[in-house]
Amino acid sequence: MSLKTDLLLLFKPYYFVNILLSLSYILAKKIPMSCWLVFPTSYPQCDLDSRESEILFFLLIVVMIRTKKAGSVTMINYLTSSFIYNKIANLILWYYADVRMGIIYTVLFVLLGMTLPEPTYSGPDKVTYFRTEAGLEEELSRDKRVVWLVTFYAAWNPACVNFAPIFAQLSAEYGLDNLKFGKIDIGRYPDAATKYRINDSSLSRQLPTVILFKEGKEIARRPAIDGRGKVMKFFFSSDNVKASFDLNNMYIECKNNPIKKKHDKSEKAIENGHEKAE
Incomplete structure (x- = not known):
């Protein structure tokens, strides 16, 4: 699969939405407007604390090990293999920050898992x-x-x-x-x-x-x-x-x-x- 094909796939709803869910916590922390809305008590100091950094570092290690064991060789393979671990780490981070936000994220996690399956090939075959x-x-x-x-x-x-x-x-x-x-x-x-x-x-x-x-x-x-x-x-x-x-x-x-x-x-x-x- 070429890099161009991989990049085009990223615009499909499944990949686009899962990337947003995988980066949701970091984006919420690093974008000033979202930080002000989601973390009003921390604003404008929205840096990751030591516990959050530990969770993200542990996630990075897990993703690297699991994708290597899965035999992922392209960008899309890596993303698909890492989505579940990224979303679980975000789930932990949201509950750590605010139980209410954790519940909202859990609902989104489950609903999107049920309604947005990974796209598969459905064209002609020989x-x-x-x-x-x-x-x-x-x-x-x-x-x-x-x-x-x-x-x-x-x-x-x-x-x-x-x-x-x-x-x-x-x-x-x-x-x-x-x-x-x-x-x-x-x-x-x-x-x-x-x-x-x-x-x-x-x-x-x-x-x-x-x-x-x-x-x-x-x-x-x-x-x-x-x-x-x-x-x-x-x-x-x-x-x-x-x-x-x-x-x-x-x-x-x-x-x-x-x-x-x-x-x-x-x-x-x-x-x-x-x-x-x-």
């Missing part, structure tokens, strides 16, 4: 849905020149539901005749989970699993499994998937080496015939 494990195998072996990126998911799993719009957007952005995107519901077709060694239980850490196939064979998967058989944690953001499977370079490679269709060969043969006749 995803092939496989109905059986045999259907997936047949498609993988049909044309070995086609590269497949396949998501193994369960409809009841929240992580799979959250990843669905991201995968749809990636398919629309990178889909080609020789770079295709597929999905199979291993909740309905457990044979596929068994074949590709994916735990489909309610406690599974392998949902979703994305596997890259080249020439019909598995090349890479996320989340990966280490030498001890332990599932390695993976954050399924758009940028992480692109980086893990090198989608940008793979797209260029596939686009520069399109699959030759039969009618293309016929047209080339006719052109060669005309050249010889001349």
